[in-house]
Amino acid sequence: MLRVAGLHAYYGQAHILSDVSLEGNAGEVVVLLGRNGAGKSTTLKSIIGLVRPAQGEITFEGRRIDGLSAHRIARLGLGYVPEERRIFTDLTVMENLEVGRQPSRAGAPAWSPDRLFRLFPNLGEMRNRPGGRMSGGEQQMLTIARTLMGNPRCILLDEPSEGLAPVIVEQMAATIRELKQEGLSVVLSEQNLHFAASVADRATIIEKGRIRYTGSMAELQANDAIRAQYLTV
């Protein structure tokens, strides 16, 4: 479904990613694990076209997407949910969803506001509230719902559990599992191993812009040495 190979990215002179490779298969949840500043967000931004990689190949459903502009990539059915949420604070919940709306596409679950409100009941109760007057958890739900309005086949979720209360993190995990049930492929970035383990099939570990480990989530759970080396603070 999504394949990243030999990716290099820079911010100005700083070499942020070197030789990053990553793979997400159809219908699977894969997690990119790493500490703060490891390069997770930069990897996701490179995939969606917000950061222009210096080198490397990104293919989505067999099609090269590196070098395309973000809106073209999104229209191919790749959704992106940013770490900072980037809700349109002046716009209401309904209007935020409207910005994300794209025509439905074959082979992807089709979303409407009503269907999304069943997935995120909270949002349904505040349809006309401006995004700026919502709690962090509600904003996190809205940013995912907004991306789903584009009817993607695959979504990139950048640290969805960050800064959320434990109950909400539980909800988030349930939501991701539900999306997987719907047939959506998910690429997730996380620092929270516990959360990742509750949703992901496979894991890739990134540290200082380099890939250190790739394998199944179960294997990683069993491998104390790797976890201690790259993930614990």
Place this chain on the structure above:
Amino acid sequence: MSFSAIVIQFLNGLAGTSSLFLVAAGLSLIFGVSRIVNFAHGSFYMVGIYLAYSLIEYFGRGSALGFWGAILLAGLGVGLIGIVVELVLLRRIYQAPELFQLLATFGLVLVIKDVALWIWGAEELFGPRAPGLRGGIEIMGRTLPEYDAILIVIGPVILGLLWLLLTRTRWGTLVRAATQDREMVGALGVNQAWLFTSVFALGAFLAGLGGALQIPREPANLLLDVTVIGDAFVVVVVGGMGSIPGAFLAAFIISQIKAFCIGIGTVEVFGASFAMSKFTLVAEFVVMAIVLVVRPWGLLGRPQAMPRHAGAAEERISLASRPLSMAAFAVLAILIVLPATADTYTLVLLVDIFVFALFAASLHLMMGPGGMVSFGHAAYFGLGAYGAGLLLLKAGLPMELALALSPLVGALGALIFGWFVVRLSGVYLAMLTLAFAQITWASVYQWDEFTGGSNGIVGVWPAEWLTSKTVFYFMTLLLCGASLWLIRRIIHAPFGYTLRAGRDSPLRADSIGIDLRRHQWIAFTIVGAFAGLAGGIFAFSKGSISPEGLAIPRSVDGLVMVLLGGVQTLTGPVVGAAVFTWLQDEVARQTEYWRALLGLTIIGLVLAFPQGIVGFVKARLPARLGGGL
């Protein structure tokens, strides 16, 4: 003022609100979405009024349908021009530093002005009054023109339509979203290019319509572009960038103040009579200055993150590499031996180049290392020039002393204005410098008894021993050369490093105990001194001073020079000033349409060298040679 007079002035103010609102709303929309400060927006207004004139002539002056049809068509025509401009020019420079975009739109101003000159000529064109609306409405014994009554209605109607468009349509939702975070809108699959084109078209249409609607009230003329853009900037800043209701509110306030200043006439204050109507030229800028200081993001706007400085990825400034120092000495050597062979004409041109090199270098010190973009740098140049002239003629000081004091006059102005200016950053800071420059200009322009008003000052001649062009040339070379050397020293002194550190990360500078504002204030004052010296020399080289010396175009010239050469390096503005001054002189001698050629050159340069000429050369030189350029 009687009550009925107050009511009439209020209604006059309301009528004025409409056109101002239309222009400002378009400017605000465009800025909100594309973050481009469109200098050419006043030009769209101007084209609107000219087009309306021609179309009405074409349809016949008597027909009401022809009149209103012409006005609508004029707006649509300008909208079409907007589309072309967006597709051909702006689309290519969205990624360029914001100041280059500004420069490109300014090039457009020059081109449009000359196209209008070519099509419609230099004479003012008076349009007809609106058919069927030639009468007046009696209000408490006074008359309000019927057409003004229509205008009063049109403004709020368009505000309402815009509001519906922005809140009730998908397009409007996307526009509002993009105003906040256009990158995110793109990541959600929206084609920004298309959104930008449509917003630009709408903005241009509104400006064109605003112009066309004025045809019965004011003649079409070639000065409208700059006056209108000044007014529109003020309205947008006062109302809050990107806020349409804010634009309406600000247009209302400013039109009312203007109407009442005219209405009040002359007032007696402590026995002295003061013509309030003179205040109209400054009023809006005073309002803007107050708003910027008290509530920088405008009455109805909200605080926004603004790019703080011009350079894209700023690199470390290194001291002159060896080849570069050698090149500098070679140029200096040539300049020293040149008078032996050069004619007077060349010497005079070179004096101009030296003066503007200093002017541009001082602006560079402020924009580059200082991180403060000034739209009103001419103020300090003009203060230096007027200071020198007045000290010579009114205070009777010897010429040498008057010239020596000109930097102090510039510095004093900068000291006072700078105190306010350094409290802001980004576009807001630039706007405040513009406001102060306009206030200075308007004061000079209207204070007939002291500054000679619009006539300026004549008889500002240098001392006996400097009357020879060659001697004056050497004096200028010495003063400007020494100043450039000093500016270079300042940039590389700890003071310069502190400024750059503050510019690059204000928070960190703050946390290590640097008082950034104080440093910026000092820098601002120093910069004012250098600009003042440039102005002083300029005054004596010409023998006269006119208010144009500190008007907006002079400030823009400075910006063009700095950006042309590249803002990252000190060599940039010097090269930029030389190229610009030479081009202006050369082209102006060849053709009446020198502005268009200059504008096209600017646009071409921006498209070809988005990092400026020197930046371009530097990127292609080996690092060893390019260091310190």
